[in-house]
Amino acid sequence: MVRYAGSEPTLLVNTTAIRRSGEWVQVSWTGIEHPSRYDMGAGALTFKLLNHRAPMQFLLLTNVTDWAGGHTVLAGSPLVELAWLNEPLWGHLALTGSPGEMLVQWTTVERGRPAVRWGVCSGEYTGVALASLDTYARSDMCGGVANSTGFIDPGILNTAKMAGLAPDTRYFYIYGDEYFGWSEEASFFTAPEPGAEGAGVELLALADLGNCEHDGSVTWPGHYANPVSLLPPGTDAEVQAEVGAALHMGWVEYCAARATAARMAADMDAHPRTSLIVHNGDISYAEGRVYAWDVYMDMMAPVLRRAPYMLVQGNHERAWPGTGTRFETARDSGGECGRVLDKRFPMPPPAPGNGWYSFEHGPIHFLQLNTEMDFAPGSAQYAWLLGDLRAVNRTRTPWLVAGMHRPVYTDSIYGNTLEGDVGFTQDLRAALERLFFQFEVDATWYGHVHQYSRTCPVFQSNCMPDDVDGSGGRTAGGPVHVLIGHSGAPLSWAVNPSTPPYYEAVELRHGYLRVLANRTTLALQAIDSESGEVADETTMRKPYGWRANPKGRLQTIALFHANYTPSGWELSGISGYAENMVLDPAEALLFSEPELLERLRNTTLVQNPIAPDSLEALWELLKPLDGVLQDHYAHANRSSPAADFYYREYFTPLFDLFERHLDGVLKQNAPAPGSNAVQARGLLRGDFLLSAVM
Template sequence: MFRFLYFLLLFSACDSHVFIHPLSKLGVTETIRDIDPNIKVQADPTVLQSSGSWVTVTWKGVASPSGDDWIGVYEPASADPNASAPVKYQFANICSSHMTNGSGTVRFRLVNTRVDIAFKFLRNGTKFPILAAVSNVVTFKNPNEPTQVHLALTDSSSSMSVSWVSGMVSEPLVIWGTTPGHHPSVARASYRTYNVSHMCGAPASTVGWHEPGWLIQANMIQLKSGVKYYYKVGDKKYGWSLEFSFVAAPTPDGTQRTRLIAFGDMGNGQVDGSIQHWEEQPSLNTTANILSELDDTDLILHIGDISYAVGYAAEWDEFFDQIQPIASKIPYMVCMGNHELDFPVPSSLFSGQDSGGECGIPYVYRFAMPRPSLNEPWYGFSYGNIHFVLMSTEHEFRKGSPQYNFLVNELASVDRKTTPWLIFAGHRPMYIDSTDNGMPAGENPVAELLKDELESLLKEYSVDLALWAHHHSYQRTCPVYQKKCTPNALTHVVIGMGGQTLEVDRKPVTPKYFVKLEDKHHGYSKIEANATHLDFWYIMNDVKEPFDHFVLSK
């Protein structure tokens, strides 16, 4: 039975109509100020209790109302629309009364970004906006509320990393125990942040900048395998989070069962129907479906193109808010994609504009993966009977590079008795059905480079499964080596269907080594491995049914 999980209800006091997308980019620096004293904008309530609260915005007094009138959410409230992009926005004609009498009401859901907020009424469209009115200021009751809680595995199966964000810190802690409401174990947290000078270009360093708050991380240690723990994060001075729970990772053992969900290219969407700079509304379906399967899932693997903030920093807050119900309960493991790093800087293998000037800084500061260092975002880890090796396709990976040397050593170190399954993952795919031949960063040239530099290495160490993303589709090969279906070779799967716009640029003739392709649905993949068999499913979001299922055997 079809299950349509889209959260595109606009929760407005007025009748909704077909959603019309604005121009792709806001003309922030083209904005002029021309306040109309007749236009009144009111936001209620003025004090919000917690992150995720709703605000009702009402306006009236708009003469000659137009479909180009819109309401922007600006944080902080003092932000100049000529210098700062809104966090999100909505067209006033989402409310039918706007076009008839110049008044209306719309509701916004707000994430706590640690600053005050104002709603600003702009006219003349999004390319050359005119600021006409400003609402009263809205604040959060506790701007230092711990938010964006997410777990990650560490180098040890007896510990779990937890990260969160707060506006201020005094003595941040994580407290935990095996009984709800009782948290005898305590660990101090470390904290850090980054500032606009760390960004390497626009819009991250200009109109997209937003203060990230304090990024806090701690390790819960001496955990017992398979035991459920209850925990809270926060600060004695500034307040505590709700209580969350997780199950401690198992000690690697080849006889165990491991269950994970994997995908790439997800981003975030808005449950209030408002508009961001890039939109991945189908990601709401992906997260909702994953949430429904959480009790049967051990970890998440998100292989690149994480939030699609691309220089609009507040979207990182929105993304972590969206995944918190998942990532606060099971480890959320990631690797870097082009929209996290790529920019004309020495660290980037491909010098496009894909990161919007972020150059990997928000990604490495916000995700505490068990990597060698902040500047080396590649790593390996074990969970149950699987060892995972995650590379960065956005950094130099050719033979002799630091990353290549790491991959050689990591693959050579895997104990196939305790972790008989070996999964390799990176963002840009080694095998892809695509027409993108652009040099040097097109999908086909990069796929050839990956094959030239890494395919023999993966074969040498008998990698079982390779997961890729970047192309927004589902694609599976036969067991393949050097473009030929070969018994006992490596199966490659592209799983870039998490939320971004699907891509249908396949070749007129499908390469013979592809056995399954799907580019009409968003979705996610499920993997379950025991000692002898690894099952893989691709689940389509809108029907929540498998499009593909295959089994690897030992």
């Protein structure tokens, strides 16, 4: 922001054309007389410029935080043209649900004669398939940002199908057009045939990622018209906005996502046979902004061309009023209402419009559910799920994993409402937990709550003993539920200060899941995005020749008596209103004390609002708040009884928990002796995988 005082500002770029998407452009400005003390009258910045399918221009603005639209354009740069307008970009793979097939989709500006070429040797392409062409228009969107300020031409979505692929084979491929040009070569591994001896696979799983600009720039007008990143840095108003966003678990930039994407790419370099990526909802958080999808695809480019990318809808892709979701008032998709995801990421049937489907990958059968839509008994999704569970061939695919966006179990205590974490998990378990248990679902992977956690093999909040199955072996006595919503979105710190006993791990740090499976072993490793360390790991096992026993599980359900008594936090959680009863007056006190405000001004998240958040960074904000609250509530008659209760029973234990666990590890217990969920350090070594797939 500047204060314009008469001279003619100028804005220049060091080039007026970029050859390829992602080249760097320097922007310089001069002529600002008497600039604000927070700005410079002259200077330069460097930006990574993507192909947004049109010439681009930089603008110098003043009054940008005037949300009534009163900002003024002081200067504009020359246009920056795209020399390779139809560069084939944003390539990504997907399974079709049929054996021997792989989709590849990429984006161009214009329609041509696109095709994919592939073969088993680098540079030698024996297969070719023409692509279908598609796009979406402003009128296809349901409202909001998606059909107004967030819409730009998304380009042509070219989708081609490679068919006749052999199992357990590496393929090399290129995509593009004879006239427009071809992509760089990429490669992928197909999975072993389900049911084959030694059918081992490696894969990655994540949820709630988001997008982040490589150059450190931020979005205007902000995620929810939040001026945090645009207020003059260091001012009281900016500090208060930053602190308020963090304390209320509000939205900051998603730059932990970039660390996760980079770590996944390095992981795939180290494990080149990684043959699948599962992303369970809240993909880019574009929320109606087409350019944000471009940023996301650029960020994920080193990953998505190397393995099929299988998605389910989250609230930030689907939720919009009047579109048939469970949450008729939610507007989290920005007006995309699931249509953008269906166009950009075609999934196997019956996914388009519904968002649920299943597929096989090596020894695993994946059930991908849509928790934004009705899943209760009597719904179309429930009927489909029941039919799929009954039809799974557990000889071909002994492992059964259910993926969805919203949680089955969560350590969050935020919100006992239809949309709240506590209320939703109760609804989901009431509808589906018995099915998951009866049909011996081995694990569920989900997100929505931005943390990592893993349960014991559990049913109705009770850790279950091992099963003695029909083959005489021992297997886990219930599904293991894994929350993987910690991939990039701001961490959800509304955790239960008294972790329920059915959790074996709860962590507040960013990362993703690495998985290895063969016919007898399903090994999970939670990878820390920053360090690459294994943050948590567990292994489930089945004897060779294992057979499912749904009738035996039905008998267990009939005789089962839950002996677990949930805490009040598990039953009711904390509402946004109750949270505000404590935080709002505390913030007012914080911001009224110059010494405390100065301490807050020097915290990590305030100094760098696009830095990946961590528990340590959050604690820099929470610690002074804790001090203010302690002082405030030490004096009688300063607050309502309800606010006093929430402070004593939730915030005080939570702050104590954070102070003791600044490494982000809130709970990590070794499973009980004899459990199948045993620690498996070293199990994902390459020699193990080699023996599994040969």
